[in-house]
Amino acid sequence: MKRIITFGTFDVFHVGHINILERAAKYGDFLIVGVSSDELNYSKKKRYPIYSQEDRIKIVSSLEFVDEVFVEESLDLKLDYINAYKADVLVMGDDWDGKFDWVKPACEVIYLPRTPSISTTEIIEVVKMIK
Ligand code: C2G
16 A cells, blocks of 8 residues: 655645546545645735635645645755654646655655646736736
């Protein structure tokens, strides 16, 4: 039984998020998702996500290929989460390419290509321009 872990904010949930979670799930038998807390986002981006942590967790938990969800409180705790959830493989989008290689050899690390032409930031920009 292979356990996969991935992390993300999953704000303004879109098809790029579905695609990475669906592909991550195919690498094993059990998919665990760390959803970044509102405070972690604030510390990184100096703004809170549009969707609350509670709503983002509810959306990700509702997906049929997601088995377990927890709150990611800090980027520096990756290894602790990997160990706590007994993950065999860490999957991330390739915007993070190389950034989490330091968790090897605790687990395998795979970076998957991002879905082109869609992001939360772009959606927010487009919506802002609508009159
Ligand atoms: N993603 C993707 N294609 C897109 C947009 C996002 O494959 N068009 C992927 C990202 O590469 C990431 C996941 O979806 O693996 C979640 O993306 P974000 O919500 O932007 O998460 P992020 O803020 O990058 O994660 O430990 C990492 C943190 O949790 C932050």
